[in-house]
Amino acid sequence: MDDLRRIDLNLLLALHALLAEKHVTRAAVRLHRSQPAVSHALAQLRIIFKDPLLQRRGTYMGLTPRALELVRPLDDALRGLSLLLHPRGFDPASATRRFRMAASDFGAHVILPKLMRRLRAEAPGIDLAITQGSRGAMVAQLLDGEVDLAVGVFPDVPADITLRTLFEEHFVSVADRTTLPPSGDLPLDAWLARPHVVVSMRPDADNDVEDALAAQGLRRRVALVLPHWRASTEVLVGTDLVLTVASRTLDRGPRSRNRSLKTFAPPLPLPVFAFQQAWLTQRDAEPAQVWLRNLVRECSQP
Incomplete structure (x- = not known):
């Protein structure tokens, strides 16, 4: 408990944004804060965790091993706080948040046009960030808490990943x-x-x-x-x-x-192959995640 007194919620939110964006300026935009304020937060976090957290690797910033260890527990902790403060469920019409989804070009082509039309009409405060990668990379992003949902073809996944077929394709x-x-x-x-x-x-x-x-x-x-x-x-x-x-x-x-x-x-x-959506099993019952998965399923239909 003594360690918790050294850090406030705003610093945890800054850390969450920094770990997700791996970039101070993008984290500032995500948090709607100034770049100097987020830089100051990063300096404080480096002192608290006794680790650089972000390190330059050539032309981009990468997470240190300690920062990678923090991704999942931090994501779980903030999600738990959100559920504690908002126990009544998820209202897409009034919600303001960003979902992160991994998808191939094919998945984006099939789902994204319908999905964006539905979001703009039914959940205008919801933003999407789409990443692209191989099947293995998408599974790794799910396990590391970097994305909320992945859509693609997943012939083999770990036990803590849940799969549901969206449609069959030929x-x-x-x-x-x-x-x-x-x-x-x-x-x-x-x-x-x-x-x-x-x-x-x-x-x-x-x-x-x-x-x-x-x-x-x-x-x-x-x-x-x-x-x-x-x-x-x-x-x-x-x-x-x-x-x-x-x-x-x-x-x-x-x-x-x-x-x-x-x-x-x-x-x-x-x-014939199954095109699927995949997510962390531990997030099965989260109202926001259930809503997103249902919407993606509906938007994947012809």
Whole structure:
């Protein structure tokens, strides 16, 4: 208890913002305080915790090992205080807070337009901060308390992560229609003979299409790997490239506005996959989190 007398709630709020933003100026904006005030708070926190907390690493600031240890317990403590002060639940119409969500380009494409329209109409005080990363990185962000929710495909998660399926998805191929036969599709040998485009955060990452090909002892030539969904369709125009992606990627994207592109079924069986939302199990019953998850589920439907 003596240690608690050395620190007040405002310092804990400043610490929470600094650990989340990893930047004094951004933390000041988040807290609606001046940059000098947050710098002063950081100086006090460094004395209290006997640790720099934030350290420069090249061109950016990173958390020290001690700061990383503080992320989850601090998040839990502030959440507990919030529940103590506001035990009646969560009112989205009057709430003012920021949710942090991890999502791929695909997840943002499918969910975010509807989600933002709902937020502006029903919860105008709610802000969103979206981060992007690999599946492993998103799970790590959940475990470290850096995000409230992650949406994506998670074939394997730790026991303290809860998964719920938002929808099931299937693959389609797309190419410039002028390079396709009159039938509008390609048999397997012609499909394999064409150069392919793969959308991936990492050039060497595993994917379901390669796994399905390997199971049949087949390989395709990947002529382009890139992390950008929109560009992946734009590069098809006027080329013999083929792209195979989740069908809803193309619902409102360039393919739907570009008549030179044609969608067709891949000429080999590819698995249907579950697109999911994931969160820390210990946050199951938090009213604000339940509201966010329900809203994301509703906005993920066609």
